[in-house]
Each structure stands twice: as C-alpha cells, then as structure tokens.
C-alpha cells in the first residue's frame with residue numbers, strides 16, 4: 001500500500017496536481033533578462049546563508065506539555081514551531097485532500113501515520129516558512145518515522161538535540177482529558193483514544209527516545225511541575241546549547 005502512496009506523492013509532484021501536500025520541488029522557469037540579476041543575487045544570498053536549518057525534535061507522551069512549552073520557546077528564542085500533529089490535522093481538514101480519511105482513522109485510533117505523508121508535510125512547512133530554526137513537535141514517533149526522516153532529510157537539516165518531556169502517564173491522561181473538556185475539539189482527547197495513544201507511545205515512541213538517548217542526544221525535562229517552572233528548565237537547555 002505504501003509503495004502506491006509514495007508513487008502517488010511523486011506523481012502529484014510531477015503532474016503539479018491540486019493537492020499542496022507534496023510540493024517538494026519547484027519547477028525551474030528560465031528568467032527574463034531583468035530577472036537574471038535577481039536570480040544571481042538570490043544565488044549569492046543563498047550561498048551566504050547556506051547553513052542547513054537547525055532542528056530540535058520535541059518528544060514526550062500525549063499531553064506532556066510539548067505544545068505549551070514550544071509556544072514559550074518560540075516567544076523566548078528564534079524558533080518556528082512545527083507540530084506534526086497540527087500539520088496532519090490541517091491536511092485532514094484541507095478540502096480535496098487524498099489523505100483526510102486516512103489521517104482521521106490513524107489519529108482516532110492513536111496510530112502513527114506513515115512517514116511519507118508526515119515528512120512531506122514537515123519538509124514543505126520548513127521550506128515555505130523561509131526560517132532556519134525549527135521545533136519539530138511530536139515527531140519522529142516510531143522507527144518508520146525515523147527511517148523516513150533520515151531518508152528524506154539526509155543532508156538537509158542539522159538535528160541539534162531531542163527535548164524530551166518526561167511525564168507520568170496519569171498526569172498525561174488528566175491533562176488530555178482536561179484539554180478535551182475545555183473544548184479542544186480533538187477527536188482523540190477521550191479515554192478510548194488515549195488508551196491507544198499511550199500504548200503506541202510506550203511500544204513505538206519510547207524506543208526511539210531510548211535510541212536518541214544512547215546516542216547522547218536527549219535533554220530530559222521533568223514535565224510534571226507547572227508550565228512556568230518547566231520552562232525554566234527548558235530555557236536552561238537552550239542557553240546551554242548556544243541559543244540566545
């Protein structure tokens with residue numbers, strides 16, 4: 001099935017189809033003479049800023065507070081927040097999306113959407129933002145995500161570290177249910193979906209965090225205190241890693 005999906009993504013790029021999901025390449029248009037200067041200037045500027053975008057992966061259980069802390073990091077440091085879950089929800093809601101129903105089925109059942117979809121959304125969002133520092137929130141969540149990222153983003157981004165929000169399961173559940181009760185409108189902020197999300201997190205996501213940990217790339221934050229206190233620890237991590 002995923003061979004078919006990947007083929008579809010490639011075809012959509014090749015055919016310039018209506019969906020915006022796989023806009024990974026831009027067709028080169030020969031410039032008119034007056035535009036040539038712009039192209040040259042652009043090429044020069046590109047060369048000057050040829051550093052790869054910096055990426056911080058933000059991981060943790062459902063409701064651990066990743067989104068809340070990312071908003072604070074964006075306020076304090078120059079980062080662009082890309083939540084993989086939000087991008088999937090946007091794609092689900094986009095009229096004409098080929099993947100709306102598939103994404104809904106995966107989200108409701110707490111399963112992880114195939115990386116071909118998620119990584120394309122992330123790469124497109126990175127490119128179209130024009131920014132160079134990204135918090136990638138809620139990704140990579142399993143081996144398929146990690147392999148797909150490494151395949152698609154090889155040489156295109158510099159992963160700085162993994163920010164891991166460590167939070168007890170009962171606290172995560174309470175926070176998600178609280179978010180649902182205060183009107184998140186999320187189809188997975190309910191006990192039935194949460195059980196599945198937690199199972200997926202324990203079985204599929206924790207091994208990825210362990211893998212990064214063994215590589216010495218994880219900064220662990222205790223996510224149980226109030227959000228301000230959690231952010232104090234987060235801030236220390238960013239400063240210690242050279243971000244001002």
Ligand SMILES: Nc1ncnc2c1ncn2[C@@H]1O[C@H](COP(=O)(O)OP(=O)(O)OP(=O)(O)O)[C@@H](O)[C@H]1O
Pocket residue numbers: 060061062063064065066067068069085138175176178179223224225226227228230
């Ligand atoms: N430190 C905290 N203490 C208490 N409540 C918090 C804290 N951090 C976040 N919350 C609340 O918990 C809920 C979940 O937070 P948030 O959306 O940031 O989590 P998340 O990790 O991004 O969740 P998900 O992975 O499900 O998207 C929200 O209602 C938020 O206001």
Ligand SMILES: O=c1ccn([C@@H]2O[C@H](COP(=O)(O)O)[C@@H](O)[C@H]2O)c(=O)[nH]1
Pocket residue numbers: 062063083084085086088106107108109110111112113114118137138139140141145188197
């Ligand atoms: O990389 C990803 C990120 C998310 N999903 C799916 O979305 C939901 C909700 O994600 P949040 O990070 O909690 O917003 C998640 O349970 C997955 O079903 C995904 O498949 N891949």
